[in-house]
Amino acid sequence: MSSSGNKKPVFNEAALADQLRSVGLRPTQQRMALADLLFGRGNRHITAEALYSDALATGVNVSLATVYNALHTFTAKGLLREITIDSTRSYFDTNIDEHHHFYFEKSGRLEDIDRAHVKLTRLPEAPDGLSVSRIDVVIRVDG
């Protein structure tokens, strides 16, 4: 066996735990394992089901419901961003900077587009005094 595809944490535990505590979450075993899979190996666009598979593959004892709980909690705390492509494909994005996406319809893959590469002009005012919470741009590509 080569060393690729290994299962060990990339971030150190203390740093991960601090990150969780800093947003008011307990660094439980399940969350630490999921946070490591999410944040310990570069930016990811991942589904709940895929993260669950990753967790099982690394031997973490966690239920799918807990994966959903963690993903939604992390999203609410601003550690993740949710991007819904269609009714069966909802991704959680570890890149929380303002940015946009290519969506490859055939493979189901998402790819980041830096915000500097998309300029939105003539944007209409939000009605009333309502404020814009987010702008999502998805460029669908047929490959």
Added chain:
Amino acid sequence: MSSSGNKKPVFNEAALADQLRSVGLRPTQQRMALADLLFGRGNRHITAEALYSDALATGVNVSLATVYNALHTFTAKGLLREITIDSTRSYFDTNIDEHHHFYFEKSGRLEDIDRAHVKLTRLPEAPDGLSVSRIDVVIRVDG
């Protein structure tokens, strides 16, 4: 009772049937009723469940599965456009012109933004020789 909220077709039957036949679909009772609810009363952003409720309210005999079938078939034929906001909210849009949306998070309502009001510049090339099939812009507003 006033005359608002009535149930009668706005388009004439022959025109609706022709529209369906022109895209290769049989103008069945279920499709005619659904097409009338969709296209016979101005532009709509509607969920499958809401269209099903509308259909039941107008006394049409149709199952929810058939509503999904019709919505997806109409979308495949270019009569509708599907816009997914989050994993529990997928809308079918009777406005098939290229345009964008405001999404009101509190009410769950979508509102059209004319394409002329959003200018995208510096758009990155689609990778390889892949072509862009669609660009979706959703402006989320917290009201």
Added chain:
DNA sequence: AAGCAGATTAGAATTATTCTAATGTTATTG
């Protein structure tokens, strides 16, 4: 007016997601 091919429908099944009751953790108190 059968017979056939393909289209359509809708009940059943599946998948995705959420709910809630049980369990675990931390803080407080005596």
Added chain:
DNA sequence: CAATAACATTAGAATAATTCTAATCTGCTT
């Protein structure tokens, strides 16, 4: 440094959303 209370977390069970597939219908073709 127990015991207890308050709150957070987990995950099995329930629900909601969507799709599958077998039965039915429709419109040719002979």
